[in-house]
Amino acid sequence: MPSKYDWPAAEKRSLIGKRINRLDGLAKSTGRAKYSYDTNRPGGLTAKLLTSPYAHARVTKIDTGEAERLAGVRAIRVMSPVGTEVQWQGYEIAAVAADTEEIARDAVRKIQVEYEVLPHLVKEEDLSKAGNRTKPSGENTQGNPDQGFSQADVIHEGFYGANVITHCCLEPHGQVAEWDGDNCTVYASTQAVGSIGRELGKVLAADPATANVKPSNVRVITQYMGGGFGSKFSPDRWGIVCAQLARQAGKPVKLMLDRDQELLMAGARPSHFAKVKVGAKKDGTLVAWESESWTTGGMSGAGAAPIPYVIEIPNRKTRNIAVSTNTGPARAWRAPNHPQAAVLTMCPLTDLAAKLNMDPLELFLKNVSLSPRGDVYRAELLKAAELMDWKAKYHAPGKGGNGYLKRGVGLSIHTWGGRGHDSECRLIINPDGSVQAQLGSQDLGTGTRTVIGIVAAETLGLPLSGVQVQIGDSNYPPSGGSGGSTTVGGVSASTRRASVKALDKLLEAVAPGMGTTADKLVAVDGRIQVQGDPSKSLTWKAACAKLGTKAISETGRQPARDEGNLGDSGVGGAQMAEVEVDTETGIVTMRKMVAVQDCGLIIDLKTAESQCYGACIMGIGSALYEEKIYDQQTGRMLNADMEFYKLGGIGDVGEIVVHMMTRDYDQRGVIGLGEPPVISPPAAISNAVFNALGVRIPTIPITPDKVLAALEKGGMA
């Protein structure tokens, strides 16, 4: 049923769906944007953490005396008292707040800790060495796998995997904490402005030193944050100790993780390895799947990747094993478990296509009907093939050229939910004509601030500059944390509803004076006018002046069953990669990526495309460069820095073509976009390398050593 809250029809949109610059673009590109790390409070102290050098150990002695005596040290907290069993390198032992960063570091070095070192496991790719650290984690059978395989004309079996990577947020985790009586303000680098304050408050309330603190006493402010990717949802132990140090010292305290700490303990994407068996008929119809997979999320579980991914092969059996390792714990990493699932599915399907002498594009087109949205995938695959010039570039595996440089193409498809989270927006129209949209949401760099502004301005018939977007403060109406691509759907819907309600109030206020009724009035081009009669109108400012002294303040909510259907869940996407492999050095060079993506109604096409470009680039990093490398002998991470934890650079990512599926997809309303485009790159790139070389590099990242080893094994070196 149509509703006044529904999104405006395509021909009536003046902002929605256009390419619009982000609202905070100039603040960021001129260095004016203040992040948590940039927050220097008057009289503020700097805190640093002492962390465990061992992967598994028990604290047997800790002496902070010498550190306490150091001039300039204002507060010390022991976080792991004697007896604590430390389960990973980087585990927090103690924290020091001091007048300067240099003194804090000196003090950390003066804390004396003794450990009883315990046995550890830090690597899991070879399951036979995992000993008693494994446990079953999910088993599922659909249809009749044995019968399915008996019907198959061709069966492929192989090993595939994705190693652990880290989030490597450029702004590390951390915050500034400042007390005023029993009220604490936390300037946190967080994806969850609305919830971490309460969580922190609960912990503080349980501490005798801060027993008077109520969860609502903690205010969280995050105007800008330098990347989270799923790793910044908790107040974290360093957030708690930061607040405690500030209380103890009676001064504001800044505690941001150092880069090695960030990489060691502040976020890891679980590994996923699998032995896969998949069968098809001669014509490529998939009939059976069987997999045994294993994964580590550190000491915690990691969940099982949803395999077979997207394509629901009718007869299938999956078994997953969780391996606990003494490594920094897993955190949600952009599209949790989906990139791994894409590698574990799209790579064996491509290898199966090779056995069938089929172009994998044909195999996928034949089988996407086994997915919930076959027609969408068909359209997206065909569009991607056109943009990649797939037909001209595809060749049989291993026929990538006669010289030492071999070219190849590969593809992958993906899915994600992305339904909007719970959200409240307060929309204020002031008598002076100014407008504020207030939400306790946060902009991770995805463009949330801009999207809210566009929706409010579009609804009120104003230019984008006519709306002030106020977010990043837990004092504003609550909005969900920004994870799982849920933000754009949530804030767009609540802002739309609040804006419609507030506009209704304004129209009611001015209608009598215009000799008409509110239902005959519309807001367009910065004016309130009688529908169909532009001669009877008021400027926005003149209309707002009629409010006298009383501002309009209306709240819109998501979800709201009776107030329009503004969003949906479930998107698809197809990506293709073209690579060049140097068979003498093993180096894989990106030539081109094509990303075709649907996500319902797009609010800002420019920032939506940026999500896809960025996701491809992040995906290229995990496909070719990134790995949290551990040494089983010492239990330590070998590359807890940015020299050897490699991110791709500006020259490493080739050409990228993004195509957003619009028009016919608009009626679904707004659906999230952060996760989906980051899922396919590793699988598509791995498949492109296979196409170039004719041998499979089984695990990502596809580093030169693995390429050379695979070539040698394949008799091609």
Next chain:
Amino acid sequence: MSKIDSEDHGKKHPGKKGFSRRSFLQGIGISGGAVASLPKGLLAEPQAESGARVMGPGPVPVSLRINGKVHNLNIEPRVTLLDALRNHLDLTGAKKVCDRSVCGTCTVIVAGHPVYACGLLAIEAQGKDIQTIEGLLSTHGKAHPVPTAFVENDAQQCGFCTPGFVMAVKAFLDKHPNPTMEQVKQGLGGNLCRCGTYIGVRQAALDAAREMRGGKRA
């Protein structure tokens, strides 16, 4: 990761006496990660050199000329230029990310050259013109063409690498006013971004170059 042409790349350190972790490592031809395996003696104490000036370890007066204005500080000689800017002058545009001269988010321009401010001690930057992102804000009430081009091309997401990237682009364009796309890819290889804004940065560099050339013609 990028093949960096040292001529084109331009991340040089100012002054012939300039000494930094980075220039030291470049000088002896190794990458940062290999320091731990250096034989003893290569990292000999600097005061052993004849005529070396010893400062500290306590706070010493340091004078820095930043964006045309002189700032007098009393800081320990071990404070990096980056920490001096961020912790002592509240100039927080340059960001601290890797803190060991890898990622470029702390890029500032010292004596005309782009420099990783985390790899240079504040005491070494004395007597030189230091330009930070804050100095790029506005000369005639209008933003500089480089940050403007970053906005137009959405060459930023979380924005944490952006000020460093803007300064790197500015310094690059000062030396290469009419670059090709290939030169942009090579010349800006010293700055890393996690959100993946490189496609926008490439175009922003080209657009800003055009805008800046246009400005000169007029």
